[in-house]
Amino acid sequence: MGIRVKILGSNSAAPAHRRNQTSQLVNVEGRFYLIDCGEGTQLQLKRFRIRAQRINNIFISHLHGDHYLGLMGLLSTMHLLGRKKALNLYGPQGLSEIITLQLKHSETVFNYELNFHPIDTKVNKVIHEDEFIRVHSIPLNHRIPCSGFLFEEKPKKRRIIKEMIPADFSVRNIVRLKNGEDIEGEDGEIQFKNEEYTHPPKKSFSYAYCSDTKYDESILPYIKEADMLYHESTFLEEHASRAANTYHSTAKEAATIALKANVGKLLLGHFSIRYKELEPIQEEAQTVFENSALAIEGEEYVLDF
Amino acid sequence: MGIRVKILGSNSAAPAHRRNQTSQLVNVEGRFYLIDCGEGTQLQLKRFRIRAQRINNIFISHLHGDHYLGLMGLLSTMHLLGRKKALNLYGPQGLSEIITLQLKHSETVFNYELNFHPIDTKVNKVIHEDEFIRVHSIPLNHRIPCSGFLFEEKPKKRRIIKEMIPADFSVRNIVRLKNGEDIEGEDGEIQFKNEEYTHPPKKSFSYAYCSDTKYDESILPYIKEADMLYHESTFLEEHASRAANTYHSTAKEAATIALKANVGKLLLGHFSIRYKELEPIQEEAQTVFENSALAIEGEEYVLDF
Numbered sequence: 001m002g003i004r005v006k007i008l009g010s011n012s013a014a015p016a017h018r019r020n021q022t023s024q025l026v027n028v029e030g031r032f033y034l035i036d037c038g039e040g041t042q043l044q045l046k047r048f049r050i051r052a053q054r055i056n057n058i059f060i061s062h063l064h065g066d067h068y069l070g071l072m073g074l075l076s077t078m079h080l081l082g083r084k085k086a087l088n089l090y091g092p093q094g095l096s097e098i099i100t101l102q103l104k105h106s107e108t109v110f111n112y113e114l115n116f117h118p119i120d121t122k123v124n125k126v127i128h129e130d131e132f133i134r135v136h137s138i139p140l141n142h143r144i145p146c147s148g149f150l151f152e153e154k155p156k157k158r159r160i161i162k163e164m165i166p167a168d169f170s171v172r173n174i175v176r177l178k179n180g181e182d183i184e185g186e187d188g189e190i191q192f193k194n195e196e197y198t199h200p201p202k203k204s205f206s207y208a209y210c211s212d213t214k215y216d217e218s219i220l221p222y223i224k225e226a227d228m229l230y231h232e233s234t235f236l237e238e239h240a241s242r243a244a245n246t247y248h249s250t251a252k253e254a255a256t257i258a259l260k261a262n263v264g265k266l267l268l269g270h271f272s273i274r275y276k277e278l279e280p281i282q283e284e285a286q287t288v289f290e291n292s293a294l295a296i297e298g299e300e301y302v303l304d305f
Numbered sequence: 306m307g308i309r310v311k312i313l314g315s316n317s318a319a320p321a322h323r324r325n326q327t328s329q330l331v332n333v334e335g336r337f338y339l340i341d342c343g344e345g346t347q348l349q350l351k352r353f354r355i356r357a358q359r360i361n362n363i364f365i366s367h368l369h370g371d372h373y374l375g376l377m378g379l380l381s382t383m384h385l386l387g388r389k390k391a392l393n394l395y396g397p398q399g400l401s402e403i404i405t406l407q408l409k410h411s412e413t414v415f416n417y418e419l420n421f422h423p424i425d426t427k428v429n430k431v432i433h434e435d436e437f438i439r440v441h442s443i444p445l446n447h448r449i450p451c452s453g454f455l456f457e458e459k460p461k462k463r464r465i466i467k468e469m470i471p472a473d474f475s476v477r478n479i480v481r482l483k484n485g486e487d488i489e490g491e492d493g494e495i496q497f498k499n500e501e502y503t504h505p506p507k508k509s510f511s512y513a514y515c516s517d518t519k520y521d522e523s524i525l526p527y528i529k530e531a532d533m534l535y536h537e538s539t540f541l542e543e544h545a546s547r548a549a550n551t552y553h554s555t556a557k558e559a560a561t562i563a564l565k566a567n568v569g570k571l572l573l574g575h576f577s578i579r580y581k582e583l584e585p586i587q588e589e590a591q592t593v594f595e596n597s598a599l600a601i602e603g604e605e606y607v608l609d610f
Contacts (some may be wrong), residue, residue, distance in 0.1 A: 015348055039344060043344075073344040077320075094412075101399075101402060106449060144412050236429065
């Protein structure tokens with residue numbers, strides 16, 4: 001399955017030109033991870049027929065409203081619709097305070113466990129790990145504490161060549177082959193040499209999400225050779241000084257980061273409300289990094305074969 | 306102009322069946338007042354081409370998310386789009402805490418004055434007054450502190466009968482006639498008897514908003530003979546026990562309040578997500594109070610001649 005990134009919103013600051021504020025659904029092997037949650041994200045999930053209750057991990061980059069004001073509504077709806085399953089929430093420390101205060105005033109206690117994991121936005125470290133992926137924080141350079149996220153698929157198992165396997169082969173030995181082991185016969189000699197009975201594992205993909213940030217090469221080591229990079233490109237170069245003042249990036253800067261990090265593909269997003277048409281943003285990025293695409297609401301960007 | 310009430314959302318709890326959460330725009334003589342502000346209200350304003358910056362007074366009934374989670378986004382967008390004009394915000398005390406905390410973490414200072422007026426949700430009193438209206442709080446009976454609102458047009462001026470007025474009549478005397486005075490001639494005798502030169506003023510309308518609340522007759526004195534009453538009707542009678550347990554009302558209960566308060570018209574809203582079709586709610590109310598209507602998103606309900 002690889003990694004599938006569905007854009008739920010890619011606007012900055014305020015909704016405009018039928019573009020919602022930032023949110024993305026990352027799907028790895030059918031597991032749903034939500035990155036950021038601008039106002040109306042729960043409506044976008046409904047619109048794209050995505051079952052919110054399948055989300056078990058939510059990552060919030062920072063506490064500007066366009067990245068998290070839809071969170072409280074989403075968490076409440078999960079509660080009201082009967083969620084019992086625990087939910088992991090990753091974000092800056094203040095997020096927990098905000099949620100706690102809102103729950104206090106609404107006199108609400110969720111029926112599910114909300115496990116809050118504060119992110120130290122100054123360091124690059126593994127903040128989440130499960131069967132399929134590791135998520136690393138990426139320290140970004142924004143007006144307020146802000147973290148990007150690298151989603152990295154774990155190494156996958158070797159793939160059995162079915163027609164080579166005897167009918168009475170044990171499950172245990174299949175697992176061993178998938179793990180790359182050779183299988184010995186009763187005489188202790190190698191009977192099934194791994195490379196003859198398996199194909200190499202499928203590639204493990206990686207996806208880096210960097211929003212919001214000014215141009216800053218210090219992130220390069222953390223996103224080096226990612227298969228896909230979402231990098232904010234709030235402005236065009238003609239508004240470069242505005243970008244610098246507000247700790248945002250231009251499309252050209254995003255593309256320069258993509259080029260220097262040698263990523264596979266660049267996704268551009270977090271568009272300023274001043275731009276109704278987005279093509280110039282893509283064109284500007286492509287002058288530096290050819291494989292640049294716009295993050296369009298409702299579109300899915302797939303890392304797979 | 307009278308009073309015009311535009312429904313921006315009339316669902317309870319969570320958005321469902323293409324119905325948004327609670328919000329209404331009250332328009333009195335071209336002045337915009339917002340009641341409640343569920344998530345996505347700013348999107349609804351855009352959808353219905355209502356200029357958010359024209360809103361100068363916002364009233365929040367209580368701190369359940371479906372009534373206020375769109376507020377922070379709306380206030381932020383007003384700021385980002387350059388608002389300079391002061392805004393009055395009326396709501397339970399905790400609302401100010403929540404906004405202050407969110408502004409702190411986003412390190413944002415609005416460019417406009419946000420004047421917060423805490424509502425004592427236990428008393429009936431005038432909380433807002435301007436040239437055209439008075440707004441009274443209505444203590445409601447809900448799980449958490451909650452206030453309804455009575456919008457009451459101030460008495461209007463008498464209307465000049467233009468064809469009766471001499472061409473050289475002074476502006477000052479016109480104002481006096483509008484205020485109901487007779488005008489004396491130089492000899493001190495009444496020269497222009499008010500009732501001969503003016504029609505009576507147009508009727509002053511009143512609109513009562515009661516959401517959320519369980520059935521409670523103690524509100525009757527505060528909403529008596531309102532021209533229009535919005536009363537929550539979250540449930541049908543078949544779910545009356547659920548209504549009672551959650552401090553909500555049924556359609557029949559809303560209609561009973563309307564009947565006992567002798568209001569002109571009843572608007573039903575705050576529909577449970579369990580009802581896809583709303584006609585049964587209207588039909589149930591009409592068995593008790595004939596002039597009952599559903600509060601439908603995008604529709605405007607007008608009190609005028």
